[in-house]
Amino acid sequence: MVEVDVLVAEIGSTTTLVNAFCGIGTPCPRFMGQGVAPTTVLQGDVTVGLEKAIKDLEKKLGSPLKWQRMMASSSAAGGLKMTVHGLVHDMTAKAAREAALGAGAVLHMTTAGVLGDAELERIKKIRPNIILLAGGVDYGEKKTVIENAKKIAGLNLNTPIIYAGNVAARDEVASIFEGKNKVFFVENVYPRIDELNVEPARKVIQQVFEEHIVVAPGMEKIRTMVDGPIVPTPGAVMMAAVLLKEDIGDLMVIDVGGATTDVHSVTEGSEEINRILLSPEPVAKRTVEGDLGVYLNRYNVIEIVGFEEAKRIYGENLKEALKNQPPVPENPDEIKLAEFLAEIATVTAVNRHAGEIKHLYGPTGRYTVAQGKDLTQVKWIIGTGGAFTRLPGGKNILEKIKAKAGTKKLLPGEDAKVLIDWDYIMASVGVLSKECPSDAKELLKKSLRLK
Incomplete structure (x- = not known):
């Protein structure tokens, strides 16, 4: 039996990787090996492919594995599908787009200005995992973002909303979505002219993704194996x-x-x-x-x-x-x-x-x-x-x-x-960095042959 501190799965649209790490919390964390198998999200249960990847890793290491934690990253089940909606294309819409892409989203739609009927129909067809709503610098124009909130609430999608717009419109936006959509309020992505503030939104996007990915098709059973971050x-x-x-x-x-x-x-x-x-x-x-x-x-x-x-x-x-x-x-x-x-x-x-x-x-x-x-x-x-x-x-x-x-x-x-990244572990150490940043940094340096 091989003792492993952390397994980190990378569940892709076609392939699932599992990376094993030991020595976490010591001066010498070590990458042990990688298992590979086809992703089984289309079969309705991603854990089948995950178990096969673990079996492949055990075969390569020549022994069954015993691990303490399992974490994961995922781009399966369509990845993190998002739409973002701002006020001006080169300002709040761009800032919202940067926040979503930096968080790892697959952007299916970006709009600026008041949403039209055709755009609302597109949102319904996309059925995004998260909708990011922005618009207006703080204490500036708020009519557009309030109008867009009303139109999105009227779609009855039950999709989580992240509001990263004009702080002066927060209370009204909260009342619009009350009883319809769960809303997460973060700092404005464009609080003042020529100032981007995308990091707060990025962090919340990833938190919301982690909460909701487990209900994506084929991903329902992921928490039976993964007990750490996704x-x-x-x-x-x-x-x-x-x-x-x-x-x-x-x-x-x-x-x-x-x-x-x-x-x-x-x-x-x-x-x-x-x-x-x-x-x-x-x-x-x-x-x-x-x-x-x-x-x-x-x-x-x-x-x-x-x-x-x-x-x-x-x-x-x-x-x-x-x-x-x-x-x-x-x-x-x-x-x-x-x-x-x-x-x-x-x-x-x-x-x-x-x-x-x-x-x-x-x-x-x-x-x-x-x-x-x-x-x-x-x-x-x-x-x-x-x-x-x-x-x-x-x-x-x-x-x-x-x-x-x-x-x-x-x-x-x-x-x-x-x-x-010779060990092909960059995504995995990114996940690991949420709980063990110093270990993640050391492992990545070794993979890049900087150590």
Whole structure:
């Protein structure tokens, strides 16, 4: 019997991982191994796949396991489905969107202004896990957010509401949802002009997710096995990134998956760029590119560069290779294609995530502004997920996102160092950090070969 302190499950849409850790609470926490199995959420019981992943881990370790705690992250059952609704697209709606994405949500809808009938119908069809309602700086305009509260309450969805808008409208919003929806009140995501305040909302989003994920289809029995926190997987990666930044400085994390590519950055940016930013950006930012994936979206990735150009770079057999590409590449030809797709997805996703310098013209002539996230102070570029931890060319791909001479994009410089999450545990240590932050930090440093 192998004694394990903590098992952390990562329940994905197709695959469930289980990571085992021992030595928690000692100076030398240790990653013991990882078990893998298909996720069984579609069969109506996610614990079947979870048990199979544990069996796989026991087989690899050569002995049955005995553990004290089990924690989890999940992107199964559709992940954390959210809709967000603000007042102005570039202000409160943007701030609400940043809060939701940073918490690990899958955003199905973002609106600005008073909700119309068509938008209300979309919300009903989406049936989000959480609705984030914002609007107005504190003690500013409140008519729109109150009107939206009335319209959402009229949908009778019984969906949890997080209110992160004008503090002066709180009492009226509370009375609107009384007896209809459970409401969680947090600080305004945009309390004053040009000030983002997304962290309070992010924390509550994850708390609400943990309370309500257990009623998602196929997830009902999750609490029969998991007795610790359950966090949205992308949110767990962000938690790990924020924790690590405290020790090693500004960083970004890229995760290329079969369907999407996630980019997380944790950096304040440079003072020079901050002075000319058109609108504020969060310190911790996540973007998710739903069209960039190396398996389900491989044809979309090819379209980024164009099929003929891709064939010129890759080779004449591109069409056949795409047709036969499996979810998990194994032979040299499959690995070659996966790396080709991962490079396009990575470079495209990071360029979408990064801000840029723009030259505008006014009455006094040309002036320079910056728009979007400044990555120029990033010193560490981290790859996690299957594409970077399993493909031999992962580090070379990440080197290609660095700024080139003459670019207007606000990308990391040539001195940024590339690291790989070799143990593929970043999401798991993010979950672990809720209760054991120092252990989580040590385990992640070991996986990145910083120890």
